[in-house]
Amino acid sequence: MSETILALDASTYAASVAILDGNTIVRERTVAMRDARHERFMPAVADALGEGGLALVDRIVCGAGPGSFTSLRIAASIAKGLAVASGRPLFSISSLALLIAGVEGGPPEGRWIALLDAMRGESFSQAFDVTPGGEISVASEVRVVRDEEIAALARAIGARTAGKGRDLEAAPHARGVARLGAHRSLQAPVDLASWEPDYGRLAEAQVRWEAVHGRVLDGRSR
């Protein structure tokens, strides 16, 4: 019997949720996270779960970033609350992997650099290889690259780019979990208390403090 997965991702201002039965997408939703009056991700998660709620869900998978700090934290807070209240285990998955794996109908074969806006003229990047059969494997670490360096980087490793306004128009989507079953981070659940997203950057005040003091502050989240 295949297991039912609730997958969430909010690494950009658009959030997504998907209900998977094994590798089959049962339902999915994409929403603009917030405006002045509403936080829309929680209603979208509730809507995707439907009347059965969490009763039929075996595990929860949350996009881990990098990306928008506040969006990542909303998704992580929701995922933790759902996991605590339901007793289901929580897993995390790179949002850059969800960018490649979340392409509707599956990503085209070849080497891809997944790119997410890191602000200040930079992007979070990670390379992935996609086989003709649609299997996805990680081909590089996550790096922050200057936007003007992206083209040269892609040429150097023989990759095309995927992301907003790139060779392949793509954004992280929770449905991508269906194609990442073998991914390492989906093999063991996270510790609910201490888990936090991979924000991709330190808080700005911490960067300045560490530059002035020449040492790491308290080993807090990176």
Place this chain on the structure above:
Amino acid sequence: MTRILGIETSCDETSAAVVEGTGDEVEQKSLVILSQDVHKVFGGVVPEIASRAHLTSIVPVVNRALSEADLALSDIDAIAVTYAPGLVGALLVGVSYGKSLAFASGRALVAVHHMEGHLFATQLQHPEAVPPFTALLISGGHTLLVDVEAWGRYRLLGQTRDDAAGEAFDKVAKLLGLPYPGGPHIERLAKEGDPSRHRFSRPMVRRDQRVGDPDYYDVSFSGLKTAVLNAVKRADVETERAHIARGFQDALIETLVEKTSRAARAHRRTRVVLGGGVACNQTLAGAMRTRMAKIGADVFAPAPRLATDNAAMIARAGLFRYEHGERAPLDLNAYASLPLPGLIAA
């Protein structure tokens, strides 16, 4: 009888608590407060760092509040969460966690205004601190003078026009070379100070002010801070530190006491309730008691754990809102600023 789990993440304290009761018969079953020490090195709260720390504290803090109350989530009727005012990124951790916890456990969700929480905090410790009363809420972020006619019916009489009372303490502490947060250091030092060495004028306090004047109840502390700065420049700080601290604290306290006294007299209140972190200042509470005794009013000040940001007050205010049928939707958002609910014309 209703049981409420409260969650508070508006600034740099991750807190959860359980209260149970009916109406004003309420018992605090647990209160867990995790203060983020990391901000001390910055001399103030860094919003992004606070928000990150809330996310890695929220699960153990809420679990411990339940276990200390010897209760499970299924024993709770509703989850009350602070949704405003505060640091939006920090608030969103509590709001999002509270929403998903309520949704997944089938519990009701109640949204609580942080400052309304402060109005209720003292009643958890002093059962007789119930409306009608005059409330003075003084913290690092707020200075509010409120007439509480009944729970949920508030007249905002006065507020600060610039710095909050706690902010004034922090800024003056910095000028005097004292650590953050400055309140406790200034109060300790002021005890050794000579009140006649530095007499600063009492901001926005004049004999000719009348009810209806825009500055009758309002306060302002930025001028006082500037006066302290000038005194620091003129004096040898090493020898004058305690005297300046005394002069500053006397001016701030006398101003707040005068404004509170005006509010209590104008509305004929016989109870004055203090709240917020600055209410931990014993000198202030003592001065307030002395003055209010003259007009026959009792002063109720909360213990430090209930004065500073805490989830017990959120659960307590949440109980009131829950009993009045209020439920928050799943699209509940967080707000940096928002007027107190239930405001009536002053």
